[in-house]
């Protein structure tokens with residue numbers, strides 16, 4: 718949040734410059750533009766964070782509900798659960814809008830309080846800014862609006878889809894590794910009756926089991942009707 722340096726040889730403001738009422742809103746045309754690179758960086762960072770969040774949520778949900786394999790019902794339950802967990806992001810309008818809030822509201826407000834042009838930072842004694850033409854008027858405070866909701870949805874839904882997909886792939890690799898391990902153990906010790914392993918982080922609280930005759934199952938960390946449900950292999 719740096720304020721551009723004030724030109725050294727500030728021209729004197731003409732004495733007859735009309736004063737602008739203090740409560741006159743800033744013309745949206747004069748609203749400072751947010752640098753495109755800042756907006757893009759912030760959006761990509763949010764998408765990355767929400768994607769990682771959804772990936773971890775997918776793995777945790779799988780651990781909590783149990784089950785084994787990529788069945789359509791399990792995938793649906795996981796996708797809906799992570800979507801609900803992701804909707805918590807929706808009220809974070811000021812976070813989604815951080816570049817806009819900074820560039821178009823907070824920085825202008827700071828400049829305004831310091832007696833500078835809210836748009837360019839030029840010090841011109843609270844009349845019309847001779848540098849950029851903005852009337853010296855208090856900038857509008859930040860408030861989320863329907864643009865915020867639109868930005869949020871554009872960020873949240875692709876992140877959720879990518880996160881769930883990544884989570885399901887990681888879960889699948891974890892389960893395949895368990896299947897391979899059990900297969901090789903059974904080859905070396907044919908009398909093996911059962912084997913279990915905890916799931917990979919962040920679902921180490923849940924267990925994957927193999928039982929002779931019942932095949933593979935994923936056990937949730939608590940007792941549930943699904944605890945006994947094994948999927949035949």
Ligand SMILES: [Zn+2]
Pocket residue numbers: 834835836837838839846847848849850851
């Ligand atoms: Zn200005």
